[in-house]
Amino acid sequence: xxxxxxxxxxxxxxxxxxxxxxxxxxxxxxxxxxxxxxxxxxxxxxxxxxxxxxxxxxxxxxxxxxxxxxxxxxxxxxxxxxxxxxxxxxxxxxxxxxxxxxxxxxxxxxxxxxxxx
Amino acid sequence: xxxxxxxxxxxxxxxxxxxxxxxxxxxxxxxxxxxxxxxxxxxxxxxxxxxxxxxxxxxxxxxxxxxxxxxxxxxxxxxxxxxxxxxxxxxxxxxxxxxxxxxxxxxxxxxxxxxxxxxxxxxxxxxxxxxxxxxxxxxxxxxxxxxxxxxxxxxxxxxxxxxxxxxxxxxxxxxxxxxxxxxxxxxxxxxxxxxxxxxxxxxxxxxxxxxxxxxxxxxxxxxxxxxxxxxxxxxxxxxxxxx
Numbered sequence: 151x152x153x154x155x156x157x158x159x160x161x162x163x164x165x166x167x168x169x170x171x172x173x174x175x176x177x178x179x180x181x182x183x184x185x186x187x188x189x190x191x192x193x194x195x196x197x198x199x200x201x202x203x204x205x206x207x208x209x210x211x212x213x214x215x216x217x218x219x220x221x222x223x224x225x226x227x228x229x230x231x232x233x234x235x236x237x238x239x240x241x242x243x244x245x246x247x248x249x250x251x252x253x254x255x256x257x258x259x260x261x262x263x264x265x266x267x
Numbered sequence: 268x269x270x271x272x273x274x275x276x277x278x279x280x281x282x283x284x285x286x287x288x289x290x291x292x293x294x295x296x297x298x299x300x301x302x303x304x305x306x307x308x309x310x311x312x313x314x315x316x317x318x319x320x321x322x323x324x325x326x327x328x329x330x331x332x333x334x335x336x337x338x339x340x341x342x343x344x345x346x347x348x349x350x351x352x353x354x355x356x357x358x359x360x361x362x363x364x365x366x367x368x369x370x371x372x373x374x375x376x377x378x379x380x381x382x383x384x385x386x387x388x389x390x391x392x393x394x395x396x397x398x399x400x401x402x403x404x405x406x407x408x409x410x411x412x413x414x415x416x417x418x419x420x421x422x423x424x425x426x427x428x429x430x431x432x433x434x435x436x437x438x439x440x441x442x443x444x445x446x447x448x449x450x451x452x453x454x455x456x457x458x459x460x461x462x463x464x465x466x467x468x469x470x471x472x473x474x475x476x477x478x479x480x481x482x483x484x485x486x487x488x489x490x491x492x493x494x495x496x497x498x499x500x501x502x503x504x505x506x507x508x509x510x
Contacts, residue, residue, distance in 0.1 A: 187472060221441055223469055232481050233507040234473045235492035239433050249508050261472050
């Protein structure tokens with residue numbers, strides 16, 4: 151079983167709002183990699199470092215803003231655990247990262263919700 | 268075997284049964300605060316439990332309406348197990364404790380699971396002992412000594428008042444999640460249900476990376492992560508971690 155390593159050093163600024171004590175957040179940052187599915191477009195920049203204390207809703211809101219779409223389907227699939235699911239918005243990123251990251255990345259997939267009928 | 272029915276986001280009855288039993292087993296094995304256990308309920312035909320047909324039930328989920336009085340009582344004895352957070356006691360229960368049942372039932376026409384649910388108005392005289400209140404949500408587990416049910420079924424409006432904002436958002440915005448009232452296939456009474464018409468579409472997305480065997484076993488937990496959000500049922504992250 152491959153253990154997740156510490157997050158990679160930042161190549162781009164965090165999307166999170168600055169924490170009051172920035173120094174102490176260093177070991178709480180997580181790397182999120184956004185992956186598009188189906189007709190959803192890829193983002194120009196799809197890898198971010200963000201505070202683990204943020205909630206998954208931050209990722210959802212970011213995607214909505216970037217893609218100008220409200221009806222997004224956002225989920226986590228870890229090749230590791232083989233248990234795909236859509237995280238609750240109030241799930242902490244650090245919890246998701248610790249359990250589902252692979253090679254230092256938490257992969258979050260997104261797709262457009264295709265209306266039925 | 269070798270059915271690729273889940274490639275299109277659906278599953279067969281056999282796959283549903285297997286996935287349901289795997290869900291029940293895994294759920295029992297993880298430490299779920301604030302929710303009871305899922306149970307497999309075989310259908311009964313002429314009083315005989317069926318080997319092949321059944322559904323999964325989560326019953327007795329309590330929700331306390333926001334604004335109800337909850338006071339801390341340090342006099343209450345602390346139970347040995349299931350202590351989460353601190354004990355509280357409901358001083359004035361009145362009309363603000365609701366009791367929910369959730370059933371996952373297989374739909375033969377859509378070939379997907381369907382969530383059926385109902386809420387009941389709990390009556391007064393709720394035991395003040397052994398309530399456990401979790402800080403994360405308004406759910407309770409009760410080792411209830413003395414609960415009398417008012418028995419009044421909640422209307423959809425009343426149920427929606429119990430839902431967190433995110434659930435309401437899902438129900439309103441998303442074309443794939445909306446609530447209808449249908450006759451429960453096994454209980455012959457109308458229950459509320461999340462309509463299954465969009466289910467195979469999003470299940471296709473969730474499961475697309477899995478092989479056949481994993482697809483069918485993982486179907487229900489994956490499905491539940493979405494369906495649960497629509498009805499304010501907080502599925503623990505642990506369900507998705509490797510054992």
